[in-house]
Amino acid sequence: MNVHNIVARLLWSLGVIxxxxxxxxxxxxxxxxxxxxxxxxxxxxxxxxxxxxxxxGLNKPIIQQYIDFWLKLLRMDFGDSYQLxxxxxxxxxxxxxxxxxxxxxxxxxAVIGGLLFGVTAAxxxxxxxxxxxxxxxxxxxxxxSFWFALVLQLIFGLWLQWFPIxxxxxxxxxxxxxxxxxxxxxxxxxxxxxxxxxxxxxxxYLLAAKAKGVGSFRLIWLHxxxxxxxxxxxxxxxxxxxxxxxxxxxxxxxSLPGIGRLTFDSLMSRDLPLLQATVVYxxxxxxxxxxxxxxxxxxIDPRLRIGGKRNVE
Amino acid sequence: MKKTITILALLLTMMVTxxxxxxxxxxxxxxxxxVALQNPKTVLDxxxxxxxIVMSMFDHVVQTLYEFDEDFNVIPLxxxxxPTISSDGLLYxxxxxxGITFHDGSPLxxxxxxxxxxxxxxxxxxxxxxxxxxxxxxxxxFTAGKSTEITGFHAIDDYVFEIQLEYPFTPFVHNLxxxxxxxxxxxxxxxxxxxxxxxxxxxxxxxxxxxxxxxxGVILEVDENYRDGRAPIDNIQFKFIDDESTALLEYxxxxxDIVDLPFEQYQDYANGKFANDIHHWSxxxxxxxxANFDDPAFSHPLVRQAFAYAIDRDAIVAQVYKGLLDxxxxxxxxxxPGRNPTIKLPSYDPAKSRELLTQAGFPDGVKVEAIYRSxxxxxxxxxxxxxxQAKEAGFDITVTAMDRAMQVELMNSGKIPLMIxxxxxxxxDPDDLxxxxxHSNWSHLKSSNFRDAEVDALLDAGQRAxxxxxxxxxxxxxxxxxxxxxxxxxxxxxxxxxxxxKPRVINPFRLNGIYHLWTTDIQEN
Numbered sequence: 067m068n069v070h071n072i073v074a075r076l077l078w079s080l081g082v083i084x085x086x087x088x089x090x091x092x093x094x095x096x097x098x099x100x101x102x103x104x105x106x107x108x109x110x111x112x113x114x115x116x117x118x119x120x121x122x123g124l125n126k127p128i129i130q131q132y133i134d135f136w137l138k139l140l141r142m143d144f145g146d147s148y149q150l151x152x153x154x155x156x157x158x159x160x161x162x163x164x165x166x167x168x169x170x171x172x173x174x175x176a177v178i179g180g181l182l183f184g185v186t187a188a189x190x191x192x193x194x195x196x197x198x199x200x201x202x203x204x205x206x207x208x209x210x211s212f213w214f215a216l217v218l219q220l221i222f223g224l225w226l227q228w229f230p231i232x233x234x235x236x237x238x239x240x241x242x243x244x245x246x247x248x249x250x251x252x253x254x255x256x257x258x259x260x261x262x263x264x265x266x267x268x269x270x271y272l273l274a275a276k277a278k279g280v281g282s283f284r285l286i287w288l289h290x291x292x293x294x295x296x297x298x299x300x301x302x303x304x305x306x307x308x309x310x311x312x313x314x315x316x317x318x319x320x321s322l323p324g325i326g327r328l329t330f331d332s333l334m335s336r337d338l339p340l341l342q343a344t345v346v347y348x349x350x351x352x353x354x355x356x357x358x359x360x361x362x363x364x365x366i367d368p369r370l371r372i373g374g375k376r377n378v379e
Numbered sequence: 380m381k382k383t384i385t386i387l388a389l390l391l392t393m394m395v396t397x398x399x400x401x402x403x404x405x406x407x408x409x410x411x412x413x414v415a416l417q418n419p420k421t422v423l424d425x426x427x428x429x430x431x432i433v434m435s436m437f438d439h440v441v442q443t444l445y446e447f448d449e450d451f452n453v454i455p456l457x458x459x460x461x462p463t464i465s466s467d468g469l470l471y472x473x474x475x476x477x478g479i480t481f482h483d484g485s486p487l488x489x490x491x492x493x494x495x496x497x498x499x500x501x502x503x504x505x506x507x508x509x510x511x512x513x514x515x516x517x518x519x520x521f522t523a524g525k526s527t528e529i530t531g532f533h534a535i536d537d538y539v540f541e542i543q544l545e546y547p548f549t550p551f552v553h554n555l556x557x558x559x560x561x562x563x564x565x566x567x568x569x570x571x572x573x574x575x576x577x578x579x580x581x582x583x584x585x586x587x588x589x590x591x592x593x594x595x596g597v598i599l600e601v602d603e604n605y606r607d608g609r610a611p612i613d614n615i616q617f618k619f620i621d622d623e624s625t626a627l628l629e630y631x632x633x634x635x636d637i638v639d640l641p642f643e644q645y646q647d648y649a650n651g652k653f654a655n656d657i658h659h660w661s662x663x664x665x666x667x668x669x670a671n672f673d674d675p676a677f678s679h680p681l682v683r684q685a686f687a688y689a690i691d692r693d694a695i696v697a698q699v700y701k702g703l704l705d706x707x708x709x710x711x712x713x714x715x716p717g718r719n720p721t722i723k724l725p726s727y728d729p730a731k732s733r734e735l736l737t738q739a740g741f742p743d744g745v746k747v748e749a750i751y752r753s754x755x756x757x758x759x760x761x762x763x764x765x766x767x768q769a770k771e772a773g774f775d776i777t778v779t780a781m782d783r784a785m786q787v788e789l790m791n792s793g794k795i796p797l798m799i800x801x802x803x804x805x806x807x808d809p810d811d812l813x814x815x816x817x818h819s820n821w822s823h824l825k826s827s828n829f830r831d832a833e834v835d836a837l838l839d840a841g842q843r844a845x846x847x848x849x850x851x852x853x854x855x856x857x858x859x860x861x862x863x864x865x866x867x868x869x870x871x872x873x874x875x876x877x878x879x880x881k882p883r884v885i886n887p888f889r890l891n892g893i894y895h896l897w898t899t900d901i902q903e904n
Contacts, residue, residue: 099784103791105427105507118504149421150593152577157593216624224632231632232625233618235595321620323594331420336784 079353090345101336144343154343165324169309175248184259206253215246215319232321243320251305262294303359307352409613410901414637415626418619422576425558426506434558435894441561441582451807468547475538481564482587488537494565508559514548547843550808585610585897611900640877656879660889663712664803664874672828674796681739683866689772691727692871699760704872717809717854732772744773749797753780793823809854829867
């Protein structure tokens with residue numbers, strides 16, 4: 067791997083983070099809705115509102131507020147939430163743990179289910195098992211997640227009482243939300259995997275390996291799947307980035323205090339310190355994941371490493 | 380092969396790290412009542428919020444000098460008796476019950492009551508409800524930093540104190556019974572400011588704060604040493620569940636004892652196996668339409684009269700609210716002193732509306748925008764029906780949904796042309812209701828922009844007048860003006876809440892929307 071390219075890639079990522087966070091900062095300044103009035107209630111007089119705005123630094127020139135924001139950010143000081151009066155960093159920390167867990171379990175379901183479905187469908191192309199698995203995939207892509215969540219809650223939470231209906235602290239609490247969130251990605255991954263595998267399965271080197279007597283298991287999982295992995299891995303990476311951003315609807319329905327809900331609630335209440343911090347967090351996570359995916363791609367596929375600079379996309 | 384093993388090893392490390400169990404719910408010992416609440420998204424501190432949801436938790440831990448009984452009579456709680464009031468209505472003398480201690484063992488004294496007001500009017504950040512108490516002499520000067528003490532508060536000794544008002548204010552003692560006047564221990568607060576309302580909340584109530592989680596909920600545990608004998612239930616767990624359907628499922632699964640029942644789902648449950656679990660509670664409130672006096676069309680009296688004929692409020696209450704609320708024409712809720720029994724608004728009559736619009740110079744009708752909060756589904760349904768009705772009557776209503784922040788900003792700026800709102804009084808006195816909506820100092824905050832010198836004078840006089848028939852007559856006159864004469868509001872229903880409550884819960888109580896569960900018990904199997 068070319069060190070120069072890695073450094074360039076890192077710098078580029080930092081640039082993306084800077085642009086996204088700065089743009090968000092300025093957009094939030096023009097968003098209608100006064101956070102102070104939301105905090106203070108109806109009967110507070112305008113003089114008091116202005117005093118509070120002054121104390122919170124909201125009356126400073128925007129450029130000054132922007133500079134203060136970055137100076138604090140570099141010290142990892144996000145301040146306190148307007149609504150909860152608690153350190154923002156603590157709230158993000160606890161919300162991100164919940165979202166990480168949900169994302170991890172959902173990813174497991176998506177990856178294991180998606181790969182198994184996709185590979186199986188490709189191997190048995192055109193037969194009933196292929197049709198069945200792809201029908202399940204279509205169902206998974208087109209089913210509204212809130213409806214599916216409700217169905218799972220009803221069947222497995224209320225009628226069978228196998229899993230908790232909501233919350234995140236009881237054993238098994240993440241099963242239903244993970245299946246709800248994982249279903250869509252599993253379905254998309256299944257279809258992508260099937261397509262990628264079909265391309266590879268018809269390749270000449272695979273026919274050659276088969277002619278040389280390579281067993282079915284090695285043929286499929288080592289030769290075929292290995293070469294189909296690149297687009298699959300890219301998809302898994304982008305799905306993981308999506309999941310890490312939090313699934314607002316699923317978090318709301320299952321009462322999971324994750325990053326999605328935190329971001330949404332902070333937007334609705336114009337809790338600017340919390341909202342800005344979640345944007346920073348989400349941007350860093352997304353950029354980080356894509357960076358890891360890119361490096362993994364180089365690691366997995368030597369063809370991408372050949373030719374130096376040209377190969378870092 | 381090596382690459383595959385490396386990747387699998389990385390995944391395994393991640394799996395082990397991330398799948399560490401989170402905080403497991405601890406098993407609560409003893410009788411536990413579980414109540415679903417929407418997440419108020421704020422700490423348990425009435426200094427910073429006006430949410431009834433917070434009061435439902437807060438009131439179990441922190442108490443006030445006075446409280447309301449189930450008929451809204453003010454009765455002593457931390458005070459020994461009702462205050463002595465001077466003949467001019469300016470000086471109140473109070474005496475605390477001796478021997479009361481906070482949950483941390485510190486004694487309740489006058490210093491703590493004084494601190495309530497010092498914090499409420501602090502120049503570093505006044506309480507959100509300070510306007511309800513700023514008639515205390517010297518309060519405003521204290522907030523402005525012109526004084527280092529609130530001159531109207533006089534501590535006589537550890538248990539006796541006086542409060543002097545700037546002007547007579549008849550509902551003052553009622554305000555002292557509201558949660559905003561909860562008494563907390565001064566020294567404990569000062570030592571725990573940053574954690575107050577989350578990790579720390581100390582009061583004199585039946586319950587102590589056991590745990591607070593900003594997204595999971597609150598657990599209260601009984602104070603075994605409560606002065607008048609402990610409450611029956613050992614623990615009250617308030618679970619934050621924002622999704623109504625999820626909360627109802629949890630109730631059906633037996634995981635909740637008390638849950639809100641939305642209008643939309645009422646019939647499903649009334650016809651099902653939980654029919655006997657339904658309870659309803661009235662609130663001291665009214666749902667109403669407000670049309671902005673500053674709107675070019677609605678500033679015309681005939682247009683306002685026309686609008687009274689343009690909405691079929693009977694049909695809306697029957698359909699949108701499933702007939703569960705009572706149709707009203709009064710602004711003041713039933714039982715409120717000053718409620719005018721003669722108030723009557725016209726019924727739906729599109730032809731009459733059109734006739735009045737023509738007389739007003741709007742033969743082609745009037746265009747107006749109605750704005751509602753996007754999270755209020757029933758408001759959306761209201762306007763869908765009202766829009767169709769009003770169209771027949773010559774009003775072309777454009778309906779816009781907005782998020783709360785934008786809607787509040789627009790409303791407080793006095794710029795919403797047409798909206799519906801529900802408003803509840805905290806107690807049986809009309810001052811707060813009328814003053815908020817119709818006094819010219821404040822009417823812009825509800826986008827009413829109603830201004831009338833006679834109403835201002837009556838409201839100012841009413842605040843100062845002693846409770847009497849004459850005072851009631853003032854408010855009856857105000858209601859006549861604002862509802863019938865000037866049509867500043869178009870009331871259409873009262874306000875109620877519905878709960879599902881498990882049969883094992885004995886004596887549940889909710890006063891004006893706030894849970895009061897310290898006399899509630901659970902019948903164990």
